[in-house]
Amino acid sequence: MNHEDFLEDKAHSREELKFIINPQAKNGSCLKVWKKVEQMLKEENIPFSAARTEYQGHARELAKIYAEQAGGQRLYLVAVGGDGTVHEVMNGAVSHRNVTVGFIPGGSGNDFSRGFGIPKDPAESLKAILKGISHSSVKADIGMIRHIDGKKTYFINNMGAGFDALISRKVNSSKMKGILNQLSLGKFVYALFLVKELFTYKCSDLEIVIDGKKLHFDSAWFITISNQPFYGGGMMISPDANPFDGILNVTVVHNISRIKILFVFASVFKGRHIAFKEVTVLQGQNVSIRSSHPIPAHADGEALGSTQISASVCPEAIHVIIGNGKDGC
Numbered sequence: 001m002n003h004e005d006f007l008e009d010k011a012h013s014r015e016e017l018k019f020i021i022n023p024q025a026k027n028g029s030c031l032k033v034w035k036k037v038e039q040m041l042k043e044e045n046i047p048f049s050a051a052r053t054e055y056q057g058h059a060r061e062l063a064k065i066y067a068e069q070a071g072g073q074r075l076y077l078v079a080v081g082g083d084g085t086v087h088e089v090m091n092g093a094v095s096h097r098n099v100t101v102g103f104i105p106g107g108s109g110n111d112f113s114r115g116f117g118i119p120k121d122p123a124e125s126l127k128a129i130l131k132g133i134s135h136s137s138v139k140a141d142i143g144m145i146r147h148i149d150g151k152k153t154y155f156i157n158n159m160g161a162g163f164d165a166l167i168s169r170k171v172n173s174s175k176m177k178g179i180l181n182q183l184s185l186g187k188f189v190y191a192l193f194l195v196k197e198l199f200t201y202k203c204s205d206l207e208i209v210i211d212g213k214k215l216h217f218d219s220a221w222f223i224t225i226s227n228q229p230f231y232g233g234g235m236m237i238s239p240d241a242n243p244f245d246g247i248l249n250v251t252v253v254h255n256i257s258r259i260k261i262l263f264v265f266a267s268v269f270k271g272r273h274i275a276f277k278e279v280t281v282l283q284g285q286n287v288s289i290r291s292s293h294p295i296p297a298h299a300d301g302e303a304l305g306s307t308q309i310s311a312s313v314c315p316e317a318i319h320v321i322i323g324n325g326k327d328g329c
């Protein structure tokens, strides 16, 4: 690995490289990923510091503290974990323009790495980070959710309400995720729960306002608002989403039979679901959602309390290190 540029840069600046590790990601196997990365950093004499999260929400707190402590100096904060970890790190860092977020995939789904072209292999993703620090990082869009109480939650992958949010909630609280992760089948856990919940889910009517235009969907299964194409462990829910275009991409699945929705899900891994007439694809900068009855919602797979949601794009709001350049998206 050639880190000369990185070491030279470090010698001339007060830039810092910090890792925030979720030891629980992928049911504990993220720690093996971190051990490998830590060993490589030590072998290459790369200066760094690291902290492990101790509870849900801790990565966000740590990111905020580190960003403030950096006092305006450039800080590279690398999330080591899954999409929940990068979601938290990004939320903690978002109001600090001196922070650049990186990611080493150590979770079950890792959709952030798919969407941003980051290699799956920890050694390769570390190389991409060191290269990104030496040469360039890019500014990516993020989505901002405004809650009724005025609080804000940001998402970097996607947010959703309805059936998909129910699935992420069930997956995150299930023992099955652990078992399938042990068998290296973690990415199938979403598909498994999807089939399980399919026969009992109660659809809702949705009223959606996109950039001032009001739309009504009867009997909607879910709505997803995407910043990048992937969610749920590799499903290409929004093939045209691009985190560098200043636009949010909306997918609504509605008025479809329980049997037919299985075909939609079978086709979503390749992004072919958008050909179904029951799948509506939209774009906009501001999206608000109202549902006929309370439905679960998520941001980057993490549960959100409220279902009356407004989301807006924040163009180029966060510095990120990506893998293969923008083409990776």
Ligand SMILES: Nc1ncnc2c1ncn2[C@@H]1O[C@H](COP(=O)(O)OP(=O)(O)OP(=O)(O)O)[C@@H](O)[C@H]1O
Residues within 6 Å of the ligand: 022, 023, 024, 025, 026, 027, 053, 054, 055, 056, 057, 058, 081, 082, 083, 084, 085, 086, 088, 106, 107, 108, 109, 110, 111, 301, 302
């Ligand atoms: N020490 C901890 N103990 C318990 N939960 C934690 C801890 N640290 C972080 N978490 C929580 O673990 C949850 C899952 O983390 P994460 O999403 O990174 O991993 P994953 O679920 O394996 O991966 P993916 O989201 O990509 O499928 C997050 O909600 C996070 O807040």
